[in-house]
Amino acid sequence: MAEAKGWKDADTAIKSYTELEKRLTEVSSRAVAPPPEDAPREQWDAFYARIGRPQQADGYEFKLPDGLPETMPYDGESAARYKQWSHEAGLSPRQAQTLHDAFVRDQAQRYADHAATLVRRGERAHGELxxxxxxxxxxxxxxxxxxxxxxxxxxxxxxxxRELKESGLLSTEGAVLSPGLAKAFARAGRTLYAEDQFATGNAASRAADPARTLYPNDPFASRR
Structure with a gap:
């Protein structure tokens, strides 16, 4: 072994061993091992600090991933809560950003699917009317x-x-999503207010203001 290591005498062997011990100490000082599960909070906080967790929850700075729909809302309040959860879990900024991006992309896909479903539903409703x-x-x-x-x-x-939109019977743009309800409103309006037609000469005269009209002439114009 002495020949293989190139040790010519005892001093050379001791010097080699000392260098090895120094390197092992350096490696050990850089190693980060989690404390036991039942360790006090202070030990866990020290461990989280060593792996890069910011001191405070607001130390996380999230960037939105690329490719999100332009119309997709981003909930700042939820992001603030997520920062707090990330801090409590001891995540490093990189870990928190990775999970943040995965969650936002998942929500973006759900948002896109929901928007496409509303478009198809509106087209069917418009066709029925x-x-x-x-x-x-x-x-x-x-x-x-x-x-x-x-x-x-x-x-x-x-x-x-507003209630009809919140209930999903109208889209946020005002497109009809429930043709049955639209027909019911038309029948009710005809039954209750048909006499106004003789006073105005035009039953649709009050529908001239687009902001007050339930059914725009082209409910899909805003999507083109």
Whole structure:
């Protein structure tokens, strides 16, 4: 062994051993081992600090991953809570960012799927109303829109419209998602307010303001 190591005498062997012990000490000082599961919080905090956890939760700075839908909302309050959870879990900034990106991408896919589902649902609803009321430029369509809109205005107005959107019966852009409800509003409006047609000469006259209209002429125009 002495020949293989190149030790010519005892001093050379001792020097080699001393150098080896020094290197082992350096490696040991750089090694990071977690404390026992039942260790006090102070030991865990010291361990988390050694692996790079910031001192405070607000020390994490998250960047949004690329490729997210432009219209996708980002919840800053949820991000702040996630920072707190990451700090409690002892995550390093890199670990926290990795999990943050994975979660945001998952939510982005869910958001895109939901948006596509609403578009398809709106297209089906619009097609059903056209089959029932005629082309969007027809007098029958305009009359039904007017009666439905009049019913909405006189039975809740903007507050009812907000509730319909929150309930998923209208899209946020105002597109009809429930053709059955739209027909019911039109029938109710015709039954209750048909006499207004004789006073105004046009049952759809009150539907002229787009902000007050339940059914825009083209509910998908905003998506083009």
């Amino acid at each position: 056209i089959r029932a009321w005629g082309d969007t430029k027809s007098a029958a369509y305009a009359q039904n829109v007017g009666f439905a809109n009049r019913f909405i205005e006189r039975n809740g107005g903007d507050a009812l419209l």
